[in-house]
Amino acid sequence: MGLFESSEKFEEVLGGFFRELAENKQIADKLLKSKLIIRFSYTDPDLIIVVDCSGDKLDVRPHDTETKATVEMSMTADVAHKFWFGKVNLTKALTRKEMVAKGPIPKILKLLPAIKPSYAMYPKYLEDNGYSQYNIY
Amino acid sequence: MGGYAGQILYVNLSSGTIEKKPLDMAFARNHIGGLGFGARIYFDLIKKNPDIDALAKNNPFVLMTGPITGFKLDGAARWTIGTKSPLTGFWGDSNIGGFFGARLKFAGYDGIVITGKAENPCYLFINNDTVEIRDAGAYWGKDIYETDRAMVSDLKSETGRSGTVFCIGPAGENLVKYASIINNKRHAAGRAGMGAVWGSKNFKAIYVNGTGKIEAADPKKLDEIKEELKEVYEESIFIDALRASGTPAHIDVGSLAGDVPIKNWQMNEWEEIDDIGPGEIEDKIHAGNRTCYGCSVACKKEAEVKEGPFKMEKGPSPEYETVATFGSMCLNTNIESIAKANDICNRYGMDTITCGATIAFAIECFENGLITESDTDGIRLNWGNAEAIVAMTEKIGKKEGFGAILADGSAAAAEKIGGNAKEYLTTIKRMEAPMHDPRSAHGYALAYAVSPRGACHEASLNFNVEGGSQMIPEIEELSADYEEFSSEERAKLNVACQDYGMFFSCCAIFCNLGAVPLNATQAISIVNAITGFDYTLDEVLQAGRRLWYLKRGLTNLFGARAKDDQVPERLMTELENGPTAGSLPDIDRMLSEFYEIRGMNKDGIPRADVLEKEGLGDLASALNLA
Secondary structure, eight states: SSSSSSSHHIIIIIIHHHHHHHHHHHHHHHHHHHHHHHEEEETTTTTEEEOOOOOOOOOETTTTTTTTOSSSEEEEEEHHHHTTTTTOOOOHHHHHSSSSESSSSHHHHHHHHTTTTTTHHHHHHHHHHHGGOOOOO | OSSSOOOOEETTTTTTTEEEEOOOHHHHHHHOOOOOHHHHHHHHHHHHOOOOOSTTTOOOEEEEEEEETTTTTTOOOEEEEEEEEEETEEEEEEEEOSSHHHHHHHHHHHHEEEEEEOOOOOOEETTTTTTEEETTTTTTTTOOHHHHHHHHHHHHHHHSSEEEEEEOOOOHTTTTBOEEETTTTEEEEOOGHHHHHHHHTTTTEEEEEEEOOOOSSHHHHHHHHHHHHHHHHOOOOHHHHHHOTTHHHHHHHHHHOOOOBBBTBSSSOOGGGGGGHHHHHHHTTEEEEEETTTSOOOOOOEEOOOOOTTEEEEEEEOHHHHHOOOOHGOOOOOOHHHHHHHHHHHHTTTOOOHHHHHHHHHHHHTTTTSSSSSTTOOOOOOOHHHHHHHHHEEEEEHHHTHHHHHTTOOOHHHHHHHGGGGGGGEEEEEOOOOOOOOTTSSSHHHHHHOTTTTSSSSSSSSSHHHHHHHHTSGGGGTTOOOOOOOOOTTHHHHHHOOOOOOOOOOOOOOOOTTTHHHHHHHHHHHHHHOOOOOOHHHHHHHHHHHHHHHHHHHHTTOOOOGGGGGGOOOGGSSOOTTTTTTTTHHHHHHHHHHHHHTTTTTTTOOOOHHHHHHHOHHHHHHOOOO
């Protein structure tokens, strides 16, 4: 059993964070430059979220299984949660297939500088939105 | 048997004699190749009289390929060199890619042993069976690019096609203590000052043309393995990243983990780091891709700066380590200047890690008033001063003015500068630490501390395994899930990384980048298919372990003791901010556990019974351990 008790709760927490990122101009503008459509597939609990950077505005769509994504990322909900704290060794996670990424790897790597500032935002987001029980670091 | 060329060249520069000795296959089986051959041959040459100066004529130099060198495989173009290091005073070795190793084997030689000193500048000419020591007067004084071009131009008609050149530049001739030796203008034997050893011998270059073939003992089996590996490589994101951006991809990934040292190791978080990351490299200086012999990964990149103060012709692009030493370490956000500094290092023939780290050290001395413009020939060595960094790099290559002080490395410079300059050092055994922060992965601290050649991330597979790019499922320690930011079990991890790493990247010789996706079964199967031997995992680990003890013993023989295994304060200071805030390796604990596992005494020397068990009784005798 992972840290999040249900898919609904995980969608509320992580989906909410993605929507906050979408409202952050500094981060969103950089992500939009990539034009990627990223589908995150989480397990334990299960959840699918599409982050669509192909338009003029960052669009976060939970449960979207229809859109053809350019990048598919799979991981457990706990690994995802740890990642947004900046506490996942990305190289190791990918080597050991704790995270699986499919798609244009060079373009995916280019997203890293864009999301770097979000690490500092995540704990604050949890605290500010009543999710302090998930603030594990 | 397959894989080996079957001969080793012995070149005595003092007498001008050249001898071709057949490779003893029992020796080959036992030591596999590369530094397995080289360190053993070197030790046999010096063990009766180990009291030698690195730049004296009685310091031998060994160059050895591995059994897989010269085969068209990903990550298999590597070869090795070794000798006593003028930078550290201890055993030094270097691992190189490119084309030279393959061509040498095609000419019929597994390696070259160089002894003595020539009276006048000379080079070694190899064209299959023809091996001659020739006058290098026409090339002495030329930089690496000029030498390479001139030699190929002068000799290609004689050899029927272009040969490949491995040569030193002015830094090696001037005995800069971190001078490198470079093949084909871009593949450097960078660390430990091997180029100065050539310079001291009046030895400029080796030109080799080989047209023979190296056969695998079981080519069908080798083809099967290659087929199996296609899928493994297709699935590897690490390989994809290397193909796309080369080693600078680590700027993006490493900075997330706090692995990239900044401001001479005082920070690991810097808002401007993206200015020197792979995105900026691609936008501003990228000019093409290159590769090593037979490798499809093609992680080598080309750079060009078309205009401005850092204009440079198309040439090798800076690797990650170079971007960090001349960039983040100096708070330098100008990627063109980093490319230019890299170009200068390549032309003069200098290690970019020691050179950039030494300049970062000098900047800190300057900023703190230990040196002034009157010391630095008018150069304002401030943080981020790109022009000053490039100007000082050139001065070091020429060994001119303050550059001559820095040409001996930062440890020697600190002694000359005095004051509290030593507090800014990042050296272990007088070698500047590479660009991976032990506060992000504690085992790195131990890996740097006990590396026989000084602070080095390639001295074992610890960086690959603890850093996460490599996992060896067949070896428990190399596949375990270790707690992050902890020193727990890192001694055990380091020992396993040394034993397997000595086999993998020193004996066989697989590339620590291009061969990362291989597990042990695949790596050993490749060696067996090529050689026809039937190595088991235990056997290659034994050969690796023996080589580690031999290299450690050589460093002990040259005077290293436990005090030389200490990690400098600068790397062992807790940072208040950034991804590694509050993280500090417990180096005393790791060293203590490591000494225990390795059977080393309190002086940091392996015990006699341990060496004898590994078949190194003569090393125990040389160390007076009996």
